[in-house]
Amino acid sequence: xxxxxxxxxxxxxxxxxxxxxxxxxxxxxxxxxxxxxxxxxxxxxxxxxxxxxxxxxxxxxxxxxxxxxxxxxxxxxxxxxxxxxxxxxxxxxxxxxxxxxxxxxxxxxxxxxxxxxxxxxxxxxxxxxxxxxxxxxxxxxxxxxxxxxxxxxxxxxxxxxxxxxxxxxxxxxxxxxxxxxxxxx
Numbered sequence: 001x002x003x004x005x006x007x008x009x010x011x012x013x014x015x016x017x018x019x020x021x022x023x024x025x026x027x028x029x030x031x032x033x034x035x036x037x038x039x040x041x042x043x044x045x046x047x048x049x050x051x052x053x054x055x056x057x058x059x060x061x062x063x064x065x066x067x068x069x070x071x072x073x074x075x076x077x078x079x080x081x082x083x084x085x086x087x088x089x090x091x092x093x094x095x096x097x098x099x100x101x102x103x104x105x106x107x108x109x110x111x112x113x114x115x116x117x118x119x120x121x122x123x124x125x126x127x128x129x130x131x132x133x134x135x136x137x138x139x140x141x142x143x144x145x146x147x148x149x150x151x152x153x154x155x156x157x158x159x160x161x162x163x164x165x166x167x168x169x170x171x172x173x174x175x176x177x178x179x180x181x182x183x184x185x
Contacts, residue, residue, distance in 0.1 A: 037080040074153040133168040
């Protein structure tokens with residue numbers, strides 16, 4: 001079993017094997033959060049490395065007031081957001097606040113995807129969401145973070161997180177219903 005306190009203590013004493021265990025424990029989380037924001041595989045890998053360098057350098061600041069996974073996810077989120085700010089024109093703040101004005105592609109799902117499975121279509125829809133909705137949805141449903149933990153990670157108020165979750169779910173539900181209705185014809 002992974003003991004956060006023991007591993008952190010060992011890493012702080014210079015035990016590189018303990019750091020390897022820490023990386024193995026959280027590499028999926030880090031990769032997953034970053035891949036929800038950044039599309040290029042090479043960039044994702046570079047950002048993952050940057051995150052673990054930051055974790056190693058600042059681990060002495062971790063004081064167990066939250067779970068280690070929450071703290072690492074926060075570093076991951078802000079590292080990815082900073083990357084996007086430096087390397088993209090469309091930053092997180094550039095998206096409309098109301099999803100009614102946000103438009104997905106009008107392409108037929110059959111054209112976008114080679115398989116007609118709903119899961120693949122939902123993945124494609126999630127990928128098209130504005131980052132602020134995509135990250136909240138991903139952290140909540142796929143990484144199973146609570147709203148409080150997502151607030152710690154992103155710095156968003158709990159009400160905003162709940163609002164983003166509601167709006168993203170509603171939009172995805174509507175799109176999937178349209179897809180299923182078209183698929184049944």
